[in-house]
Amino acid sequence: MYKKLIQNWGNYPKISAEVFEPSSSYIINDFIRKTPKLIPRGNGRCYGDSSLQHAIISTLKLNKFLFFDKENGIITVESGVLLSDILEVVVPYGFFLPVTPGTKWITIGGAVASNIHGKNHHKEGAISNFITSFELMTEDCNIVHCSRSENTELFTNTIGGMGLTGMITTVTIQLKKIETSYIKQKTIKAKNLNEVLNYFEEFNHYTYSVAWIDCLKKGNSMGRSILILGEHAKKNDLPDKYTNHLKTHSHKQINIPFYFPNFTLNYFTISVFNELYYNKQTSKENNNIVHYDGFFYPLDSLNNWNRIYGKNGFTQYQFVIPFNNGREGLTKIMKEITNSGCGSFLAVLKTFGKKDDFSSSLSFPDEGYTLALDFKISPKVFDLLNRLDEIVLAYNGKLYLTKDARMSAEMFKKTYPNFSHDSKKFISIQMERLLNV
Amino acid sequence: MSKSCIILGSNSDIGQAIAHKFALNGYAIILASRNIDEYQKRLQQDISIRYNVPVSLVEFDGTNFSEHEQFWHSLPVMPNVVVSVFGYLGDQEKAVADFNEAYKIISSNYIGHVSLINKYVQQVKGIQTSAIIGISSVAGERGRQSNYIYGSSKAAFTCYLSGLRNDLTKHNIHVMTVIPGFVKTKMLGDMKTPDFLTASPEDVANRIYNAFVNKKDVIYIYPIWRYIMLVIKLIPEFIFKKMSL
Numbered sequence: 001m002y003k004k005l006i007q008n009w010g011n012y013p014k015i016s017a018e019v020f021e022p023s024s025s026y027i028i029n030d031f032i033r034k035t036p037k038l039i040p041r042g043n044g045r046c047y048g049d050s051s052l053q054h055a056i057i058s059t060l061k062l063n064k065f066l067f068f069d070k071e072n073g074i075i076t077v078e079s080g081v082l083l084s085d086i087l088e089v090v091v092p093y094g095f096f097l098p099v100t101p102g103t104k105w106i107t108i109g110g111a112v113a114s115n116i117h118g119k120n121h122h123k124e125g126a127i128s129n130f131i132t133s134f135e136l137m138t139e140d141c142n143i144v145h146c147s148r149s150e151n152t153e154l155f156t157n158t159i160g161g162m163g164l165t166g167m168i169t170t171v172t173i174q175l176k177k178i179e180t181s182y183i184k185q186k187t188i189k190a191k192n193l194n195e196v197l198n199y200f201e202e203f204n205h206y207t208y209s210v211a212w213i214d215c216l217k218k219g220n221s222m223g224r225s226i227l228i229l230g231e232h233a234k235k236n237d238l239p240d241k242y243t244n245h246l247k248t249h250s251h252k253q254i255n256i257p258f259y260f261p262n263f264t265l266n267y268f269t270i271s272v273f274n275e276l277y278y279n280k281q282t283s284k285e286n287n288n289i290v291h292y293d294g295f296f297y298p299l300d301s302l303n304n305w306n307r308i309y310g311k312n313g314f315t316q317y318q319f320v321i322p323f324n325n326g327r328e329g330l331t332k333i334m335k336e337i338t339n340s341g342c343g344s345f346l347a348v349l350k351t352f353g354k355k356d357d358f359s360s361s362l363s364f365p366d367e368g369y370t371l372a373l374d375f376k377i378s379p380k381v382f383d384l385l386n387r388l389d390e391i392v393l394a395y396n397g398k399l400y401l402t403k404d405a406r407m408s409a410e411m412f413k414k415t416y417p418n419f420s421h422d423s424k425k426f427i428s429i430q431m432e433r434l435l436n437v
Numbered sequence: 438m439s440k441s442c443i444i445l446g447s448n449s450d451i452g453q454a455i456a457h458k459f460a461l462n463g464y465a466i467i468l469a470s471r472n473i474d475e476y477q478k479r480l481q482q483d484i485s486i487r488y489n490v491p492v493s494l495v496e497f498d499g500t501n502f503s504e505h506e507q508f509w510h511s512l513p514v515m516p517n518v519v520v521s522v523f524g525y526l527g528d529q530e531k532a533v534a535d536f537n538e539a540y541k542i543i544s545s546n547y548i549g550h551v552s553l554i555n556k557y558v559q560q561v562k563g564i565q566t567s568a569i570i571g572i573s574s575v576a577g578e579r580g581r582q583s584n585y586i587y588g589s590s591k592a593a594f595t596c597y598l599s600g601l602r603n604d605l606t607k608h609n610i611h612v613m614t615v616i617p618g619f620v621k622t623k624m625l626g627d628m629k630t631p632d633f634l635t636a637s638p639e640d641v642a643n644r645i646y647n648a649f650v651n652k653k654d655v656i657y658i659y660p661i662w663r664y665i666m667l668v669i670k671l672i673p674e675f676i677f678k679k680m681s682l
């Protein structure tokens with residue numbers, strides 16, 4: 001056990017915490033028993049304070065593979081195993097993660113606790129659809145086996161339950177069969193928000209879809225974007241020179257060794273970046289074959305890219321609003337952002353399909369548009385986000401807890417009305433804020 | 438012939454990291470620990486799934502010398518790489534007051550290794566090419582008041598390995614001495630050590646594997662420790678004895 005200053009991906013907030021990092025789940029009872037308040041933490045890739053508390057159990061040393069059925073693609077791992085490690089093991093056998101976020105540096109426990117979604121939610125749902133079972137260490141120190149048929153209530157409340165029901169110790173998931181580790185990618189430039197939303201509809205049969213939006217453009221070009229679509233490539237889609245059809249990702253990374261000074265990211269630099277990004281593609285539509293690493297994890301090759309936001313950190317604002325009146329809602333939000341002058345470096349738009357069957361009342365994905373925006377921390381940004389909250393609320397939307405570090409208790413209550421917190425021990429500082437305790 | 442590697446002391450962080458590294462390079466792995474608990478079983482699953490190599494578990498007691506011959510006979514295969522990494526840090530103050538503690542430290546860090554490695558050499562000498570990798574410590578380079586019982590047993594181990602190397606070179610048995618400085622392990626616990634001198638177990642394992650492939654004799658991890666220890670060894674005894682170390 002050690003005490004340290006700890007923060008998640010957004011570097012905001014930072015708190016001082018006792019961290020317990022066991023290498024076996026058989027030795028955590030004592031810690032849980034004697035600690036009044038604690039929260040599990042995976043790889044800290046949530047942006048805000050979801051996995052922060054003054055006492056933390058880190059799962060990073062619970063990193064063992066326990067079972068791999070190479071015929072049927074079923075895998076059981078301890079909760080601290082990273083998705084990047086799973087890919088390394090399963091891809092050579094022709095399997096892939098059924099759902100993956102925009103980084104492979106998260107733990108499977110964190111994936112379950114946030115009920116993560118990928119670019120395929122509109123077609124295949126969130127990770128919950130592929131979780132066969134898991135084991136959970138509850139606050140009374142029992143290890144409970146949960147599945148759709150055993151301890152169903154605990155199973156449901158834990159998926160997307162943000163670590164508040166206990167600590168997940170092992171997870172079994174069903175993988176997806178693939179012929180190659182490459183993606184057939186189509187990218188389409190869209191002049192503005194309306195156009196990109198039309199494309200989303202036109203191409204909604206694609207398994208993967210996501211759009212990168214330039215948040216600085218105003219007027220007719222507001223919402224100028226690039227839509228990226230993808231399907232797993234079959235063997236005969238690949239050029240002959242690709243000899244290894246099931247190549248895994250490389251370990252090469254460019255390191256950002258220090259925090260950028262505060263003035264680096266401003267309206268000007270972001271607009272230059274966006275201009276370059278948008279104009280990199282000269283034709284209206286592009287089709288090519290790309291490796292899964294570049295398709296799903298474009299930012300992973302830049303280690304510690306969060307440091308470009310400087311020491312004060314940043315926050316990600318991700319909301320979902322229903323399709324019904326969604327265009328209008330998105331337009332209002334985009335307007336509010338472009339008028340504020342608080343540029344967002346990354347704005348990512350996706351669509352969600354129906355709500356998943358087995359997931360907590362805290363789970364995020366729900367039918368509609370979801371937009372994620374990064375903002376450097378500043379007082380001005382908090383004002384902007386409060387204004388955005390009002391719009392999200394008015395359009396019956398909600399925010400993604402795993403990205404949040406600043407939502408008000410009031411907003412939480414209105415947007416997650418069915419949640420009740422039962423555990424006395426498992427609580428993050430985020431939940432203390434949201435429940436006002 | 439298929440390659441195999443035994444880790445004597447697979448409960449240690451360094452031992453596990455070395456097991457991963459050899460498995461990654463296609464070695465069958467034998468994990469030897471004092472007892473086969475749930476953790477060792479998970480470790481076995483983990484390494485065999487990650488690298489698709491056979492992994493077996495065996496029990497051994499480094500200080501039960503009379504069983505050591507039988508131990509080698511009981512293995513599924515006779516490994517061609519032996520990594521001897523078990524040990525016991527012990528409590529210096531207690532060891533000075535209570536010989537049982539001193540004996541435990543000496544037998545775990547020195548005598549046990551001599552016994553096991555001698556028996557292994559008898560099995561393989563002239564029969565197969567082998568490598569013996571002994572993990573010693575910078576603590577064995579010069580005795581200090583804070584840990585000289587542990588340190589002297591490591592010094593003896595280092596000396597044993599150097600003699601063994603001299604003896605076995607002609608028999609095609611590669612003996613490598615590894616001298617780590619600070620390593621971020623359970624043993625180090627909460628002790629604060631300078632980052633640039635502190636290696637991770639994975640780092641140690643990578644360096645050991647590369648040195649093994651390149652047939653190195655003695656390696657320090659990090660190399661800077663070779664110079665630090667050189668300086669420490671150069672301090673005249675009449676000064677050294679008054680220092681509080």
Ligand SMILES: Cc1cc2nc3c(=O)[nH]c(=O)nc-3n(C[C@H](O)[C@H](O)[C@H](O)COP(=O)(O)OP(=O)(O)OC[C@H]3O[C@@H](n4cnc5c(N)ncnc54)[C@H](O)[C@@H]3O)c2cc1C
Binds near residue numbers: 041109164
């Ligand atoms: C670049 C980037 C892109 C991302 N893209 C997406 C995306 O496309 N879709 C998406 O859904 N998310 C995305 N995320 C968010 C990320 O997937 C989630 O925050 C995920 O939960 C992080 O997992 P972690 O292992 O880092 O856990 P942490 O961040 O440490 O914890 C996250 C939550 O999980 C809980 N938790 C962690 N481990 C356990 C456990 N063993 N038992 C119980 N509870 C546990 C914590 O208490 C906390 O509530 C992205 C994040 C980054 C940095």
